[in-house]
Amino acid sequence: MPRARPAEQVATLAVPAAIISALGYGAYRTRLLALLSQYLSxxxxxxxxxxxxxxIVNWKSLPFAWTFRVWYTMVTHILLRKPPxxxxxxxxxxxxxxSHVSLFETDYNLHKSNSTYFADLDVSRSHLVSHITARGIxxxxxxxxxRLVMDPTSPNKPAKGRFGVFLGAVQCTFHREIGxxxxxxxxxxxxxxxRKWLYMVTHFVEKGASKAGKKVVLETQGAGKAKGTDAAKVYGTAVSKYVFKxxxxxxxxxxxxDASDLLPAREGGWVVGEEGVVESENLGEVSEQEAGQWSWRQTEQKRREGMKFAAHFAALEGLSKFFDVDADAVLGNFAVG
Structure with a gap:
């Protein structure tokens, strides 16, 4: 008797598995509909x-909903989709x-509670970094x-360990309430x-506040020139920072x-100097478009413009020194917190 070819063997196993899966899903769906009908009758x-x-309308506030929202972004962008x-x-x-404001997210003023902004930020940041740096990750x-990262103790060997992304800090300013x-x-x-941190800014804005939100940047084209923003449509502004390990x-x-192909070529590379960046280098005249291509000078200029705000955010780390562990007395000590 002739031996079955690999393709035939795969088909022999796959077809019954597919049938069993289909029957199982059908039974599950039928049972679920029956339970739902019984519940409502x-x-x-x-x-x-x-x-x-x-x-249903408050699903984002249910137990484990935050975990699902965050992991969904990472699995979708990094594992399921082709890197852009x-x-x-x-x-x-x-x-x-x-997103939307669920009833369980509101405070006693019937506005979106300030504390819930941070859960939304986790999801939005995950979408940003998982999407644009999927290739590099x-x-x-x-x-x-x-061998993108070399071991500093053994320069000829790649660094060992699992790659991870960690949140260092978040600061949020609330401009207007959301009902x-x-x-x-x-x-x-x-x-x-x-050298250490990647800073991100997030704006909470009115749905449809900008028509640009309906236009996705094509993978072959660059971003358009930034335009003014209607401040009345901005509910809040947050700054976050990630560290990569x-x-x-x-x-x-x-x-x-750079591994995600998001940085233009730069002589000497982008990791330069003792601090990993050079703030004092004169960029010269930065044109809107140099020889029809986006240059490293334009990227560096925008990075420096962002650092003017990020530097103030980073300076808040020094506040930990204001904690007085040797204080003589406190004004109160309360159990419910």
């Missing part, structure tokens, strides 16, 4: 429908994330082969970077950005 139908609708190929001119362009996860069930957008983009070794943000 029992006494107190109106109350049950109301409770179900309440859960944006030109360096789009490095500072925003990524837009849409994949390469850094194979650092033993790609219950109101839809809004989060516009997150790269602000700047230094390879084991316990800090990875320069420019390495990740």
């Amino acid at each position: 029992q006494p107190g139908r109106k109350s049950r429908v109301f409770a179900l609708l309440l859960l 190929s944006y030109p360096p001119s789009s490095l500072f362009s925003p990524v837009v994330t849409s 994949k390469l850094l996860n194979r650092n033993a082969t790609t 219950p069930f109101q839809r809004y957008e989060m516009w997150s983009r790269i602000l700047a970077w230094d 390879m084991g316990r070794l800090t990875v320069h943000p420019a390495i990740l950005l």
Whole structure:
């Protein structure tokens, strides 16, 4: 009897598996619909429908919803989708994330609670970094082969350890309130970077405040010229910073950005000087478009402009020194916090 070819063997195994999966899904769906029908047909139908609708419109506030929202962004952009190929001119362009205010997010003034902004920021930042640096993240996860980060103690060997992204700090300014069930957008983009931190700025804005939100930058084109923003449509502004690690070794943000093809070629590279960046270098005359291409000078100019704001944010780290561990007395000590 002739031996089955590999393709036939795969088909022999795959077809029954597909049939079993289809039957299982059909049974699950039928059972789910039956349970839902039973739930809605029992006494107190109106109350049950109301409770179900309440859960649906407030799903983002349910237990484990935050975990799902964050992991969904990372799995989708890094594992399921093909990494995008944006030109360096789009490095500072925003990524837009849409959301709404659930009833469970409101405070006693029936406005979106200030504390809930930070959960939304986790999701928006994850979309930004996972999307635009997916290519670089994949390469850094194979650092033993790609050798993008070298071990400082053994310069000829690649750094060991798992690549990770960690949040260092967040600061948020609240401009206007957002009402219950109101839809809004989060516009997150790269602000700047230094030797250690990648700084990002996020604007919470009115849904549809800018027509640009409906236009996705094509992978073959750059970002358009920035225009003024209607401050009345901005609900809040936040600044965050990420640090990238390879084991316990800090990875320069420019390495990740460069590996993602988001930085133009620069003589000497982007990791220069003792601090990894050179602030004193004279950029000369920076034109809007040099020889029809986006140059490293334009990227560096925008990075420095962003650092003017990021530097104030970074200076807040010094406030930890104001904690007086030897204080003689406190004004109160309360249990419920």
